[in-house]
Amino acid sequence: MNNQWKCYYCETELEDGKECTCEKSKERKGYVTSNAVKSEKGYKCSCGNDRFRQTGHMDFSTCYSTTYKCSECGSCISVQFDRSEESMAYWG
């Protein structure tokens, strides 16, 4: 499965390796897979369900990502955030 990433804040779809240039992204980059739909309370699945089970979490030196599985249709949604400069120092 190879989901497209989009900006977590403004939902601009991003090609591989591309970065969003919106104001929020300048502070801290965040991405979510394009099968997630933005709502008032955050992201929900494209099927309309907003309950997820966390299925994975990965830590990298410059970012971390978490994967969730929709409890209704089983779609997997991933979010990825850059670490802040402080935590990057911590992670070395």
Ligand SMILES: [Zn+2]
């Ligand atoms: Zn953006």
Ligand SMILES: [Zn+2]
């Ligand atoms: Zn779903």
